[in-house]
Amino acid sequence: MRYSGLRVIKEALTGHKGWTPAWRDPDPQSQYDYVIIGGGGHGLATAYYLAKEFGQKKIAVLEKGWIGGGNVGRNTTIIRSNYLLDGNEPFYEFSLKLWEGLEQDFNYNAMVSQRGILNLIHTDAQRDAFIRRGNAMFLNGADAELLTTRQIKERYPFLNTNDARFPIKGGLAQHRGGTVRHDAVAWGYARGADSRGVDIIQNCEVTGFRRENGKVVGVETSRGYIGAGKVGCAVAGSSSRLMSKVDMRLPMESHVLQAFVSEGLKPVMPGVVTFGAGHFYCSQSDKGGLVFGGDIDGYNTYAQRGNLPVVEDVCEGGMAIFPAFGRARLLRMWGGVMDMSMDGSPIIDRTHIDGLYFNGGWCYGGFKATPASGFCFAHLLAKDTPHPTAKAYRFDRFEKGLMIDEKGMGAQPNLH
Amino acid sequence: MIINHPLLGPRDASEFTYLGDASLIDRPDWQSETAAQDFYEYQYLRDNPAGLHQELWFHESGDRSWLVVTRNTLTHEITDVQLARDVARARGRSK
Numbered sequence: 001m002r003y004s005g006l007r008v009i010k011e012a013l014t015g016h017k018g019w020t021p022a023w024r025d026p027d028p029q030s031q032y033d034y035v036i037i038g039g040g041g042h043g044l045a046t047a048y049y050l051a052k053e054f055g056q057k058k059i060a061v062l063e064k065g066w067i068g069g070g071n072v073g074r075n076t077t078i079i080r081s082n083y084l085l086d087g088n089e090p091f092y093e094f095s096l097k098l099w100e101g102l103e104q105d106f107n108y109n110a111m112v113s114q115r116g117i118l119n120l121i122h123t124d125a126q127r128d129a130f131i132r133r134g135n136a137m138f139l140n141g142a143d144a145e146l147l148t149t150r151q152i153k154e155r156y157p158f159l160n161t162n163d164a165r166f167p168i169k170g171g172l173a174q175h176r177g178g179t180v181r182h183d184a185v186a187w188g189y190a191r192g193a194d195s196r197g198v199d200i201i202q203n204c205e206v207t208g209f210r211r212e213n214g215k216v217v218g219v220e221t222s223r224g225y226i227g228a229g230k231v232g233c234a235v236a237g238s239s240s241r242l243m244s245k246v247d248m249r250l251p252m253e254s255h256v257l258q259a260f261v262s263e264g265l266k267p268v269m270p271g272v273v274t275f276g277a278g279h280f281y282c283s284q285s286d287k288g289g290l291v292f293g294g295d296i297d298g299y300n301t302y303a304q305r306g307n308l309p310v311v312e313d314v315c316e317g318g319m320a321i322f323p324a325f326g327r328a329r330l331l332r333m334w335g336g337v338m339d340m341s342m343d344g345s346p347i348i349d350r351t352h353i354d355g356l357y358f359n360g361g362w363c364y365g366g367f368k369a370t371p372a373s374g375f376c377f378a379h380l381l382a383k384d385t386p387h388p389t390a391k392a393y394r395f396d397r398f399e400k401g402l403m404i405d406e407k408g409m410g411a412q413p414n415l416h
Numbered sequence: 417m418i419i420n421h422p423l424l425g426p427r428d429a430s431e432f433t434y435l436g437d438a439s440l441i442d443r444p445d446w447q448s449e450t451a452a453q454d455f456y457e458y459q460y461l462r463d464n465p466a467g468l469h470q471e472l473w474f475h476e477s478g479d480r481s482w483l484v485v486t487r488n489t490l491t492h493e494i495t496d497v498q499l500a501r502d503v504a505r506a507r508g509r510s511k
């Protein structure tokens with residue numbers, strides 16, 4: 001069923017009796033050409049582009065819980081392409097371009113809102129670094145603008161620019177950045193994939209891989225064995241757990257990132273703002289809640305909840321730049337388990353095992369990557385060659401010294 | 417989380433900084449034939465288990481000792497804490 005304004009009017013006039021489920025709930029078949037493990041944003045987008053862009057058939061997405069119950073439904077929904085390094089920026093700009101056409105492409109309202117992102121500057125050195133970053137963005141066809149404190153004050157009059165310790169000296173804005181309704185991204189890709197014949201199989205946990213003559217030929221699941229021509233893993237925070245079934249040790253640690261939502265307020269935050277002296281970022285949802293977050297907790301964990309010291313740290317960061325927000329009450333907070341890689345950048349690559357492909361290491365920034373990650377993973381699965389924008393995301397970059405370390409932190413996942 | 421420091425008793429985890437898997441104690445032999453591969457694995461690859469994890473914590477706002485903490489990554493429960501120095505010596509390191 002195609003969604004449109006006309007359809008909404010027709011359904012309104014006929015008692016909304018014509019809507020059908022957005023995707024089927026099929027039982028697994030015994031054999032597929034492609035099995036994608038993980039029904040998060042990346043797995044669903046991969047299946048969608050495999051079917052739509054690469055004309056592949058017989059595809060299944062296996063999800064251990066319900067689709068969208070992982071990080072795609074837990075993130076703070078920020079999209080942007082303000083990266084510095086050559087390995088990253090073309091990929092994230094490709095992703096932002098895909099976001100710009102996504103709703104028409106998959107015929108679903110994902111509430112893509114290019115309300116802009118602003119990274120605040122607090123020191124002269126930081127200004128130099130942000131100018132360099134802005135130039136790197138220009139070189140890759142992205143947009144960037146250096147704003148003065150006065151220009152920032154026009155948009156955010158309640159920003160505390162005169163904090164004694166962290167005065168705000170300007171900011172780097174990307175006006176094409178913004179937010180997207182995260183659940184709708186999972187649902188839109190699921191519906192788009194399903195309508196092209198992809199089986200989305202929920203409550204189906206992959207517990208192992210079956211290999212014949214060194215090649216992966218299928219997966220063991222909580223719903224029985226499922227054969228596969230090729231298997232693509234896109235399980236984000238569970239990556240090490242899943243790949244340990246084939247004795248792979250990954251360049252990754254799993255860490256928790258917390259997020260927070262305040263009570264609903266009248267419109268106050270026109271875009272996304274990030275604090276440059278500590279770690280705090282904030283936007284306002286369309287329902288009015290302030291959506292904010294900061295640092296990861298910093299220790300290995302698979303528990304989808306964090307601890308209180310980070311809550312305090314995040315709120316302190318917020319109070320430094322938005323003292324007015326101290327009056328807002330906190331409504332909800334939660335955590336998601338993330339695949340923090342050794343250089344802070346992702347991996348989209350073949351494994352050393354024939355028929356087994358891997359997508360992961362997205363850290364706290366994989367939501368914005370969802371469209372490009374799905375596209376590039378589908379490209380790799382269908383053609384066995386990397387997409388031009390994802391060529392650097394290889395497993396062997398650590399061994400070869402070709403790290404993509406935006407922050408220059410080294411092999412310390414909790415510092416990226 | 418509360419870390420039961422072997423010398424100082426129970427301390428809040430926020431006094432500590434976290435380094436990672438306690439296998440980082442076992443630095444490879446740089447003279448070995450396989451040193452390049454060994455150091456790659458030592459530096460970059462992790463077991464990252466769901467369950468019991470032995471890990472290095474540094475008491476930065478305290479006595480600046482390194483600890484090996486055994487903690488369950490599914491529940492955050494800490495079951496054992498030792499001085500990293502003692503662990504390293506027990507594994508044959510000189511310090």
Ligand SMILES: Cc1cc2nc3c(=O)[nH]c(=O)nc-3n(C[C@H](O)[C@H](O)[C@H](O)COP(=O)(O)OP(=O)(O)OC[C@H]3O[C@@H](n4cnc5c(N)ncnc54)[C@H](O)[C@@H]3O)c2cc1C
Pocket residue numbers: 037038039040041042043062063064065066067068069070071072073074075076077078079204205206207234235236237238242257258259293334335336337338362363364365366367368369
């Ligand atoms: C609090 C928070 C805030 C964030 N904010 C942002 C942000 O503002 N911008 C941004 O770009 N990124 C952000 N991120 C990061 C982003 O959410 C993730 O990088 C991204 O969602 C990961 O990809 P995914 O959607 O495919 O993951 P997920 O949605 O986690 O999908 C993985 C799926 O795999 C399933 N799975 C796991 N193991 C198995 C198995 N054995 N068998 C079958 N299925 C399995 C899981 O159930 C899960 O549904 C944030 C993350 C968190 C936690």
